[in-house]
Amino acid sequence: MLALQLAWRFLREGRTQSLLILAGVTIGIAAFVFVSAIIEGLQVNLLEQTLGSQAHISVSPEEAPPRPLMRDRGVAFARRIEPSEPRRRPFDQWQRAVRRVEATDGVVAVCPKVSGSALAYRGAAEEAVEVVGADAARLRRIVDIPTNLIDGQYRLGGDDAIVGTSLAETLGAGVGDPIRVRSGDRESVLRIVGIFDIGNETVNGRWLVTSLRNAQTLLGRVGDITEIDARVADVYEAERIAREVQARTGVPTESWMERNRDLLTGLRSQDASTTMIRVFVLLAVAMGIASVLSVSVVQRRGQIGILRAVGTSRAVVLGVFLWQGVLFGLVGAFLGSLVGALAGELIESSALFDITVTPRLLLTALGVSVATGVLAAYLPARRAARLDPAAAIRGDE
Amino acid sequence: MTITPALLEIEGVRKSYGGGVTTEVLHGIDLSIQQGDLVALIGPSGSGKSTLLNLIGLLDRPTEGRVVIDGQAVDHLDDRALTALRGKKLGFIFQSHHLLPGLSVLENVMLPSAASRGGFQASMRAPAKELLSAMGLGDWVDAWPRQLSGGMQQRVAVARALMNDPPLVLADEPTGNLDTETSNQVFDLLRQRNAERATAFLIVTHDPAIARRCDRVVELVDGAVVYEGAPSTMKSWA
Ligand SMILES: Nc1ncnc2c1ncn2[C@@H]1O[C@H](COP(=O)(O)OP(=O)(O)OP(=O)(O)O)[C@@H](O)[C@H]1O
Ligand SMILES: [Mg+2]
Numbered sequence: 001m002l003a004l005q006l007a008w009r010f011l012r013e014g015r016t017q018s019l020l021i022l023a024g025v026t027i028g029i030a031a032f033v034f035v036s037a038i039i040e041g042l043q044v045n046l047l048e049q050t051l052g053s054q055a056h057i058s059v060s061p062e063e064a065p066p067r068p069l070m071r072d073r074g075v076a077f078a079r080r081i082e083p084s085e086p087r088r089r090p091f092d093q094w095q096r097a098v099r100r101v102e103a104t105d106g107v108v109a110v111c112p113k114v115s116g117s118a119l120a121y122r123g124a125a126e127e128a129v130e131v132v133g134a135d136a137a138r139l140r141r142i143v144d145i146p147t148n149l150i151d152g153q154y155r156l157g158g159d160d161a162i163v164g165t166s167l168a169e170t171l172g173a174g175v176g177d178p179i180r181v182r183s184g185d186r187e188s189v190l191r192i193v194g195i196f197d198i199g200n201e202t203v204n205g206r207w208l209v210t211s212l213r214n215a216q217t218l219l220g221r222v223g224d225i226t227e228i229d230a231r232v233a234d235v236y237e238a239e240r241i242a243r244e245v246q247a248r249t250g251v252p253t254e255s256w257m258e259r260n261r262d263l264l265t266g267l268r269s270q271d272a273s274t275t276m277i278r279v280f281v282l283l284a285v286a287m288g289i290a291s292v293l294s295v296s297v298v299q300r301r302g303q304i305g306i307l308r309a310v311g312t313s314r315a316v317v318l319g320v321f322l323w324q325g326v327l328f329g330l331v332g333a334f335l336g337s338l339v340g341a342l343a344g345e346l347i348e349s350s351a352l353f354d355i356t357v358t359p360r361l362l363l364t365a366l367g368v369s370v371a372t373g374v375l376a377a378y379l380p381a382r383r384a385a386r387l388d389p390a391a392a393i394r395g396d397e
Numbered sequence: 398m399t400i401t402p403a404l405l406e407i408e409g410v411r412k413s414y415g416g417g418v419t420t421e422v423l424h425g426i427d428l429s430i431q432q433g434d435l436v437a438l439i440g441p442s443g444s445g446k447s448t449l450l451n452l453i454g455l456l457d458r459p460t461e462g463r464v465v466i467d468g469q470a471v472d473h474l475d476d477r478a479l480t481a482l483r484g485k486k487l488g489f490i491f492q493s494h495h496l497l498p499g500l501s502v503l504e505n506v507m508l509p510s511a512a513s514r515g516g517f518q519a520s521m522r523a524p525a526k527e528l529l530s531a532m533g534l535g536d537w538v539d540a541w542p543r544q545l546s547g548g549m550q551q552r553v554a555v556a557r558a559l560m561n562d563p564p565l566v567l568a569d570e571p572t573g574n575l576d577t578e579t580s581n582q583v584f585d586l587l588r589q590r591n592a593e594r595a596t597a598f599l600i601v602t603h604d605p606a607i608a609r610r611c612d613r614v615v616e617l618v619d620g621a622v623v624y625e626g627a628p629s630t631m632k633s634w635a
Contacts, residue, residue, distance in 0.1 A: 001515070001516045002511050002512065002515050002516040002517070005511070005516055005517050009497075009499040009500055009504075010499055012499060013498055013499025014499075302493070303497050303498075305456075306489075306491070306495075306497065307497075307508075307512070308456070308480070309454065309456060309483065309489045309491075310483075310484065310489065310508050310509040310512050310557070311480055311481065311483050311484020311485070311509055311512040311513050311561075312480070312484075312508075312512040313476075313477060313480045313481075313512075314476060314477075314480070316512070388457070389456045389457075390451040390456040390457040393456070393491060394447070
């Protein structure tokens with residue numbers, strides 16, 4: 001490994017230059033790691049907030065787009081459409097649909113659910129609620145209520161009901177208290193067994209979760225459901241999987257990506273700007289390495305000539321400078337990752353989300369750093385290898 | 398009389414420089430060097446001595462003519478083959494840029510061996526140390542070149558040129574920067590190696606005292622050989 005041995009000795013000899021450019025690479029990679037970790041943390045946090053209380057995919061016959069109410073000689077009249085009065089359309093053969101959703105690749109959890117509006121009363125307090133009926137074990141895999149429970153327990157049997165903290169507060173109810181729930185002319189009395197705080201004010205203030213059967217009775221949909229919720233392994237695959245689910249079940253299916261277009265656009269443009277930052281940082285690093293090595297090639301013309309004279313091949317001379325690029329990249333990646341991770345750690349306390357430097361990010365940093373080093377070293381290395389040995393020794397061009 | 402193949406044979410070598418307007422620097426040189434020869438190459442500045450040495454050293458190619466090293470014509474060899482041949486058959490001593498400052502004295506000496514074997518190896522240390530001791534530098538093995546005087550550095554360069562035990566060593570003004578006493582010391586080392594191992598030397602020099610101590614003198618003027626023979630029969634000494 002003559003090339004590597006000589007590369008190391010060249011770097012050691014030009015110590016000040018080497019350390020300066022190493023500092024540059026370190027700062028560059030630190031910025032790379034830091035920015036990536038922050039953006040990644042931010043995005044994970046945004047996604048968690050968004051997807052914490054909604055299904056990745058929902059399958060529902062009632063999600064069909066509103067139709068014009070009258071049609072006359074080609075003129076369409078769209079009358080006011082009441083979102084609070086959805087057209088009641090039964091979910092035909094929903095058990096079969098559940099099996100089909102479960103059998104779709106990429107789907108990791110499925111929960112048939114019935115939901116609808118109702119009014120909740122306790123004493124003089126009255127509040128509009130969204131009754132959500134589902135099997136406890138299935139629901140927790142879609143919306144993680146158990147870990148966000150602040151009081152009581154997570155259980156949905158008999159007349160059990162679980163409510164969000166804001167709803168409990170407006171009703172002035174705590175765990176163990178009964179509440180009356182009315183929808184149309186149907187009424188049930190349920191008992192609060194758990195209170196959750198899921199970090200989403202709409203859900204905290206409106207959700208009243210109970211068993212599938214209770215909700216079906218209360219909402220007048222015995223034996224029926226309103227939607228099937230599903231969770232997928234890769235959230236960014238949700239839209240593709242939703243289309244497949246729709247094809248398999250024949251029921252309108254919507255993914256979180258459709259429901260949150262603005263968020264998605266935001267995330268994507270954030271990705272684009274992160275990529276820009278990364279590319280510019282790496283370009284700066286590459287230019288630093290390339291310029292230092294170019295100067296080094298010029299300064300060492302005589303030495304390169306001597307190397308060639310004593311029997312060192314062009315390939316080895318090329319290797320000597322490529323290795324210098326690799327070493328800059330390698331050591332810079334280690335130091336930069338360390339600095340970047342430390343910086344992330346430092347600001348994490350003041351950030352509202354986790355900044356996690358993942359092993360994948362570190363590997364990426366290592367890869368791009370070494371690749372940048374090699375690419376940056378390539379032109380100077382080629383120049384060194386192509387030097388005419390006689391001219392190099394003579395010291396002219 | 399035994400006929401051994403010449404170590405170096407050049408025939409009708411011409412060298413021109415320049416793209417549009419070319420200047421011919423060497424006008425058809427013939428030269429032959431046998432094993433054990435100690436040859437001085439002299440001549441005024443600009444006469445083409447270094448140019449000729451570079452052609453023989455395979456660092457440059459002639460415009461015309463043939464260079465044959467140890468029976469092998471080199472005109473059709475590619476850069477790779479030339480490099481390998483250079484590492485095996487030739488040693489170099491230059492007037493300047495003698496040593497690599499980033500390598501220790503010992504590593505500088507091991508360099509030709511490292512080049513031909515693809516890296517520095519522990520087994521190269523002993524022969525390199527031995528050469529340095531022979532140059533009187535046994536105590537400076539682990540020093541850096543900049544810690545050595547000019548004469549000491551040049552002796553390290555001599556040791557390096559001898560490292561692969563090449564049959565022919567090319568030296569371009571090896572004593573040019575040294576005072577008389579030091580140049581004599583360096584030359585003695587070359588002479589001694591020549592006597593012990595029959596290593597051939599082609600030495601470019603401006604120093605008549607050095608040239609007189611060689612076996613044969615080749616004088617170049619304006620790119621042509623004007624004298625070749627024993628130093629004693631040379632007329633043109635200043
Ligand atoms: N690469 C080159 N391009 C153009 N001309 C060159 C080149 N190298 C040498 N020359 C010319 O060739 C001639 C011979 O040069 P060379 O260096 O061989 O002379 P020299 O005998 O070694 O001189 P000195 O004693 O000063 O070292 C000079 O006129 C020089 O200017
Ligand atoms: Mg010269």
